[in-house]
Amino acid sequence: MNAPEEELHKTPLHALHLELGARMVPFAGYSMPVQYPAGLMAEHLHTRSSAGLFDVSHMGQLRLEGPEAATGFETLMPVDVIDLPVGKQRYGLLLTDEGTIIDDLMFFNRGKDIFVIVNGACKAGDIAHIKAGIGSRCEVIPMPERGLLALQGPKAVDALKRLVPGVEKLVFMTGGEFQWQGKDLFITRSGYTGEDGFEISVHEDAADAFARALLSQPEVKPIGLGARNSLRLEAGLCLYGNDIDTTTTPVEAALNWAMQKVRRTGGARAGGFPGADKVLGQLAGSTPLERKRVGLVALERVPVRDHTELQDDAGNKVGEVTSGLLGPSVDKPIAMAYVRSDLAANGTRLNAIVRGRKVPMEVTAMPFIPPNYHRG
Structure with a gap:
């Protein structure tokens, strides 16, 4: 059951969301805007064409301080922390001793510390896990006093540089x-x-x-959780709790790219993270990989939702959808799913069972839209 409204945490922008007419829902223990009066479709398309402002203050922010912060943090993840240059950010994965995913996160080398952002629903557990794992090697300092905003879209830089000159150089x-x-x-x-x-x-x-200063810029409109979900799915990005969790390994989740070579093969820094034997065995093929995360496109105009069963032509269950909807930008039903490894090749046909009816789907490469990152 969801917590009553009075028990939910509120972000620093709560009053602004109400003023803007947002429909508020419980999410990760917070009262969060799922959409504004314009609606999910309009918010999604506006972000793709202009600039959308998201309140992501429910996320956990923390910093790791001390000379052993990088070496300590690296022991918790199959990721290269030590060689990350000052001024650069990287995607990371906290793993259990079984090699499954506790959470995904972003971390940044600020020189004076490592700045970390974790998922809102996981942040209390993540901070406890990090403190237990490396608290003797560095200071682990939560930052609950910080809000977090995301300004996204091709015109985000135009809006932000008026308020904060210099950001365009990033x-x-x-x-x-x-x-x-x-x-x-x-x-x-x-x-x-x-x-x-x-x-x-x-x-x-x-x-x-x-946030009000950003919203006063002509390019910027407020965007809720609904469009945030559809945007990240089109981008082929995992949502923790849907597409990755403590039942999935990074290799099953097709996140091999997030594990740098220095942590995978040879050398003193290969392995040494929780669940390394299983993860490295799956990478090498010596440990069987029974399932894999794939992208799917429906061949009929029928949205296929989370938890929908996938079958082969003989009617055998071969997988399950973890995220699915009608992609507003691609204008067709798309999904992520875990399927049997022998059925994970692009072009494979499967059937989603929607209200007892077979909807044909095809395994396809992700992302579903080309990324538009500014790489300079």
Whole structure:
């Protein structure tokens, strides 16, 4: 059951969402805007064509401080932390001892510390897990006083540079310290929509005023969780709790690209992370890979939702949809699913069982739309 409204946490932009006419829903223990009066479709398409502002202040922000922060953090993930240059950001995965995914996250080398953003629903557990794993090697400092905004879309840079000159010099997965009206901002050129854009960490006391300043720019409209979900699905990006969780390994989730070579093959830093034997065995093919995350496109105009069963032509269950909807930009039903590994090749035909009816689907490459990141 969802918590009553009075028990839900509120972000620093809660009053602004209500003022803008948002429909609020419980999400990750917070009262969050799922959509505004324009509706999901309009919000999605506006983000793809112009600039959308998302409140993602429910996410967890923390910093790791101390000379052993990078070496310590690397012991928790199959990811290269030590060699990440100052000023650069990277995608990471916290793993269980069985090699399954506790959470996915973003981390940034600020020189003075490692800045980490984790998922809202997982943040308490993540912080406890990190403290237990490396708390003796560095300081693990949660930052609950910080709000987090995401400004996404091809015109995001035009809107943001008027308020914060210099951000236009950033390229994808870089960032830095900026100021707006005397308030400190930490900005990265990144996001979770497949578009160019920025994520902006701002003190809760300045979050409302800064969000209003962004919304006063002609390119920018407010965007809710509904469009955030459809945008990330078109971009082929996993949602924790749907497409990855503690039952899935990075290899099953087709996240091999997130594990750099230095952690996978040879050398002193290969392995040494939780579940390494299983993960590296799956990568090498010595441990059987029974299922794999794939993209699917429906061959009929029938949306295929989360948890829909997938069957082969003989009627055998061969997988399950983890995220699915009618993609507003691609204008066809798309989905992510886990399917039997021998059926994961592009072009494979499967049947989704929607209200007892077979809907033909085809395995396809992701992302479903070309990414629009600004790489310089």
